[in-house]
Amino acid sequence: MKIIKIVFLFALLTSCTATKPIYDTYYKGEPNYKSFYVVDTIKVENPIIIRGQGKEFVCSKSLVQNTKINKKFFNRPDVFILGDNFYCDLYPQDYKKYTYFDDGESEGHCEEIKLDTLINKIIRVYKYKTDSVRFILCLINANYYNNHYNTFDAPWYCIMNKDQKNSYYKIVYPLCE
Numbered sequence: 300m301k302i303i304k305i306v307f308l309f310a311l312l313t314s315c316t317a318t319k320p321i322y323d324t325y326y327k328g329e330p331n332y333k334s335f336y337v338v339d340t341i342k343v344e345n346p347i348i349i350r351g352q353g354k355e356f357v358c359s360k361s362l363v364q365n366t367k368i369n370k371k372f373f374n375r376p377d378v379f380i381l382g383d384n385f386y387c388d389l390y391p392q393d394y395k396k397y398t399y400f401d402d403g404e405s406e407g408h409c410e411e412i413k414l415d416t417l418i419n420k421i422i423r424v425y426k427y428k429t430d431s432v433r434f435i436l437c438l439i440n441a442n443y444y445n446n447h448y449n450t451f452d453a454p455w456y457c458i459m460n461k462d463q464k465n466s467y468y469k470i471v472y473p474l475c476e
Contacts, residue, residue, distance in 0.1 A: 334443035335388045336467075337397060338436045340474070346432055348381060348411060351422030355381035357434065357471055360426070368422060379434070380470040383448075388439060388470070399435065399472065409475035427475065434471035441466040 345360040349368075358378045366372060382388060385399040410428035 332440075333390065334440040335390065336438045337389070337393070338438055340433050341436045341471070342433050343377075343379075343471075345430075346427060346434075346473075347414070348425040348427075349422055350425065355383075357381045357473075363424065376469075379436070380439075380444075380468055382437070382439075382470045382472040385435065385472045388437070397435075399474075409473040427473065429475055431475070433474045435474060437470050437472070438467040439470045441468055444468055444470070 343357060343359055346357050347360045347363060349356045349358065349363065356373060356378055357380075358375075362375075362377060366375075372378065385397070386394065389397065409432055411425040412428055414424045414426055
């Protein structure tokens with residue numbers, strides 16, 4: 300009986316360490332680098348939103364139709380994380396530099412329409428109600444992002460890049476006209 304308890308305890312400990320996040324929850328960033336940069340405004344042809352496993356992404360409709368959706372898909376240069384709240388990620392001292400109206404409830408909000416597409420039984424696809432959607436393209440430190448946005452049902456995303464502290468993800472925020 301004692302051996303069974305030891306084996307069980309060992310199995311429990313090894314399974315817990317296997318799920319330990321690879322990002323540093325206490326990392327505060329480098330003193331001479333920001334965790335968030337505004338880069339540019341971009342246009343994505345026929346943008347659609349991919350929702351699944353606790354994350355949201357934006358890419359072109361043709362990309363989804365012509366490419367296999369797997370973990371590697373989300374590493375593509377033409378697939379972007381869809382940001383939740385621009386001012387939440389932006390440094391307070393930069394608020395006056397940028398005007399962003401999409402708070403999810405105001406008139407400027409980019410309305411979405413659910414498409415009947417279902418990928419891999421867990422990923423839902425949406426499109427924007429208007430075709431004139433541009434995006435604010437930003438870079439967000441991978442370690443910062445995974446500390447603030449990682450969800451229990453999407454641990455796979457944090458392992459996209461093993462060098463969390465020196466890597467940045469592309470994140471976009473919609474601008475509807």
